[in-house]
Amino acid sequence: MSRIKNLFDNKNKNVLNVYCTAGFPKLNSTLEVMKALQNNGADLIELGMPYSDPLADGEVIQQSGSVALKNGMTIKVLLEQLKNFRGDISVPVVLMGYLNPVLQYGFEKFCADVSAIGIDGLILPDMPQISFEKEYSAIMKKYGLDFIFLVTPETSEERVKKLDELSSGFLYAVSSSSTTGxxxxxxxxxxxxxxLQSYSLKCPILTGFGVKDKVTFQSVCKYSNGAIIGSAYIKALQNADDIETATKEFLQSVLP
Incomplete structure (x- = not known):
């Protein structure tokens, strides 16, 4: 059973997924940030692979990605950093990024390598549905990886149901048609x-974009299984003297 399925089987309300950018604030901060998130109540970690043209990301996450790229973060460096991460991290971890760098690395090689180190799934917002169905879905299944599609308020009922059918792990409900933050x-x-609830979807739903504190967390948790927080946490890290302390204080300000 996948770690993500196991999570939702055991906890189907108030699930907290926190986004962090690999290689931010410093190149070697990745594991320290992930440990701090796990220690302080994150149920799931969404680890961003920085990219030079991040279409879905708002200014705060774009800026963290630029810093990470300047720090020297690449897919190869990230996989090296994560080589033995399952010794410390037991919560599910999904990689969020864009298709171009993954294709440059080699899609099947990427899936094989991330699966081998214990990554649970992928979020690639620019993945075309048709390409996923024809080419990539079988590769993901081969390596036991979940794939998470995004839906927005403008996504038709028919398309939501199709993306729900294609997704595994969870469905990412973007709270509005804008960038993060x-x-x-x-x-x-x-x-x-x-x-979305009325559609009786098979996947659990996590809601992201604009969730930043207790009020917004509890608001989206009323009608979905949980929330995804990114920009607000990155802001907390930007000015942090100590990652553990900043993470603890931030998650205390969000969780009920």
Missing amino acids: KDKSFEDVEKYLQR
Whole structure:
């Protein structure tokens, strides 16, 4: 059984997925940040692979990616850093990034290598549905990796159901059609999540974009299985003297 499925089988409400950028704030911060997240209540870690043209990312995450790239972060460096990470990290870990660097690395080689070190799944926002169905889905299954598609308030019911069918692990509900880190009207977000709930989807739903504190966390958790927090945590790390302390204080400000 996959770690992600196991998580949702044991906890189907208030699941917290926290995004962090590999190689930020320093090149060798990756594991320290992941340990701090696990120690302080994150149920799942979404580890961002920095890329020079990150379409779905807001300014804060883009900036952290630029810092990480300047620090020397690459897919090869990241896999080296994560080689023995399962000795310390037991929570599910998904890699979030963009298709181009993965294709340059070699899609099947990438899946084989990340699966071998204990990564649980991938989020690639620019993955075309048709390419996934025809070419990449079979490779993901071969290496036991979950693939998470994103849906937005503008995604039609038919397409939501199709992406739910293709996804495994969970479905990523983008709270609005903007980049990460923007403020949202959470009344509208709740209506959108209620609509998704009415579709009786197979995958659990985690909601991201704009979740930053207890109020917004509890708001999206009313109508989905949990939340994804990224920009607000990256901001907390930007000015941190100590990663463990900053992470503890931040997660205490979010969790009920």
